[in-house]
Amino acid sequence: MLTIADTPFSSRLFVGTGKFASAPLMQDAIEASGSQMVTVALRRVDLENPADDIMSRLDMDRIHFLPNTSGARNAEEAIRLAHLARAASGTPWLKLEVTPDPRTLLPDPVDTLKATEQLVKNGFIVLPYMNADPILALRLQEAGAAAVMPLGAPIGTNQGIQTAMQVAIIIEQARVPVVVDAGIGAPSHAALAMEMGADAVLVNTAIAVAGDPVRMAGAFKMAVKAGREAFESGLGTSSTSALASSPEHGLIGEDLDFIQG
Amino acid sequence: MYINCNGRQQPISDTTTLQDLLRELDLAPDNVVAEINTKIIDRDQYETLRLSDGDQVELIRFVGGG
Numbered sequence: 001m002l003t004i005a006d007t008p009f010s011s012r013l014f015v016g017t018g019k020f021a022s023a024p025l026m027q028d029a030i031e032a033s034g035s036q037m038v039t040v041a042l043r044r045v046d047l048e049n050p051a052d053d054i055m056s057r058l059d060m061d062r063i064h065f066l067p068n069t070s071g072a073r074n075a076e077e078a079i080r081l082a083h084l085a086r087a088a089s090g091t092p093w094l095k096l097e098v099t100p101d102p103r104t105l106l107p108d109p110v111d112t113l114k115a116t117e118q119l120v121k122n123g124f125i126v127l128p129y130m131n132a133d134p135i136l137a138l139r140l141q142e143a144g145a146a147a148v149m150p151l152g153a154p155i156g157t158n159q160g161i162q163t164a165m166q167v168a169i170i171i172e173q174a175r176v177p178v179v180v181d182a183g184i185g186a187p188s189h190a191a192l193a194m195e196m197g198a199d200a201v202l203v204n205t206a207i208a209v210a211g212d213p214v215r216m217a218g219a220f221k222m223a224v225k226a227g228r229e230a231f232e233s234g235l236g237t238s239s240t241s242a243l244a245s246s247p248e249h250g251l252i253g254e255d256l257d258f259i260q261g
Numbered sequence: 262m263y264i265n266c267n268g269r270q271q272p273i274s275d276t277t278t279l280q281d282l283l284r285e286l287d288l289a290p291d292n293v294v295a296e297i298n299t300k301i302i303d304r305d306q307y308e309t310l311r312l313s314d315g316d317q318v319e320l321i322r323f324v325g326g327g
Contacts, residue, residue, distance in 0.1 A: 016327030026325060041326025044267045044319060045293060047286060054323050055292050070326050080299075084321055087301045088294040155327065182327075204327030 002199055004177050005093075005125045005146040007064070011036050012194065013224040014066070014179060016204025020213065023057045029207055030063065033217035037064045039095055039202065041071070042085055066127065068095040074108070075115035082119050094119065095149065096128040105155045109136050113143060120144035129181055132163035137170045137178075148174060149202065151182040152193065156205045158185025161192055171197045187216075187223030194227025195235060262314035273312055280307045282318070294321045 002009040015035040020026035030038055040054060058065070067085035072078035078098045086092055096119065098111045112128050113136070119126050125146045130136055132150040140148050150170050153159035160183060161167060171178050177199035184190050190201045203220055210216035264271050266282070273282065279302060283290050295302045296319040302310060312318070 017325035018327045020325060039327055040323040042294075042321050043324045045286075045288060045322050047267055047269065047320075053289075053292055054325055067323065068326055083301055084294050084296065087303075088321065088323060202327070 002177060004127070009036050009064070009200070011221075011224075012200040012228055013190070013220055014039065014181075014200055014202040015207065015217070016202060017054060017058075018204055019208035021208075023054065025213055026054075026208070027057045029213040029217040030058070032214045032221070033207065034221045036062065037066055037200075039066045039068050039204070041068050042081055042088065043071075064093070065089050065091055066093050066095050067091075068129075069097045069115075070099070072098050073100045074098060075111040075118070078111070078115045079118055079122075082115075082122075082124060086124070091125075092123055093125045094127065096126050099155075107131055107151070109133065112136075113139055116140055116143045116145050127179065132166035132170060134166055134169040134173060137174060141174060141176050145176060147177040147179050147199070149179045149181040152180050152189065153183025153185075155182045157183050158206055159183050160185055160189040161196075164192075164196070167193070167198070168196055187219045190220055191223040191227035191230075194224055195230045197231050200224075264312050264314070264316040264318050266318045267320055271318075277312050278308060279310045279312065279318075282312065283307065283320075286320070288320065292322050295319070296321065 002012050011034045013033055013035045014037040015030055015033050016039045017026055067089050069078040069081040072081050078096055082094050096115055098108045098115060099105045100108050107129050112130055116126050116128050120143060127147045127149055128140050128145050129149045137148045150167050152161040152163055179200045179202055180193040180198045181202040184201055184203050185206045193201050207213050207217050264273055279295055290307050298317050
């Protein structure tokens with residue numbers, strides 16, 4: 001079973017709550033995903049529409065809450081958002097995101113490390129969103145990150161695991177759980193990450209903007225489970241030359257010994 | 262007197278507490294975190310904390326995100 005910071009999770013699919021067409025649809029998709037960990041963002045209350053409240057839609061007894069620091073452009077802003085998130089949620093769990101460039105939304109490695117060091121000291125359980133850099137993963141782990149969250153591709157791009165080679169090294173080296181985050185656009189991408197040995201995946205856009213988000217959530221649930229089963233079963237090694245699956249003796253050939261015998 | 266609440270000027274009376282402001286805005290205190298002049302305010306202070314002229318109030322809560 002997946003354990004992060006001594007907390008067990010029976011599902012290895014984490015789900016984001018952004019971009020859903022409606023709150024009830026989000027609620028049903030989370031239910032269908034079987035996820036026990038959902039991410040949320042912090043924003044100013046829209047004073048024109050104060051009734052819109054996501055918290056009333058989430059069953060806090062069954063679902064673990066992972067506030068993110070999306071929108072933070074540097075360590076200082078991320079730390080400020082982290083403290084607000086803790087005050088709002090009552091939990092020290094945090095998905096740390098530091099994205100200075102709105103065009104790529106790629107994470108700033110230097111400020112992500114800086115903020116991780118500070119927030120761990122402040123008692124947060126930090127899961128940093130990071131580029132798929134194996135050395136950075138080790139540095140974040142040393143700094144006390146509870147898990148690392150390397151990206152497959154930039155946020156919302158649905159491009160899959162473009163960083164497979166680096167993610168494989170991160171998985172091989174990590175002592176903390178590896179959650180592949182961002183870019184996962186199809187259940188097959190999620191299955192691939194899990195087959196590679198990722199401990200979990202985080203999916204938002206691919207579910208939220210699907211034609212039928214509830215069925216897509218179910219599809220991801222199955223893919224994550226299949227990928228994990230395959231990893232635990234032990235995948236065969238790949239080869240460049242053919243290796244016959246059927247027996248190579250007793251063939252019907254020039255001699256028909258096997259028939260005569 | 263005026264405060265700045267989520268970027269907008271808001272007239273308030275002299276005795277307005279944070280709790281009064283939330284009530285006026287129709288917000289449930291349990292779902293909102295308040296920051297006044299960049300300092301996070303504990304929920305148990307909402308009822309007693311009086312707002313002052315020029316306060317920068319940020320009312321923040323969770324929304325969908327990834």
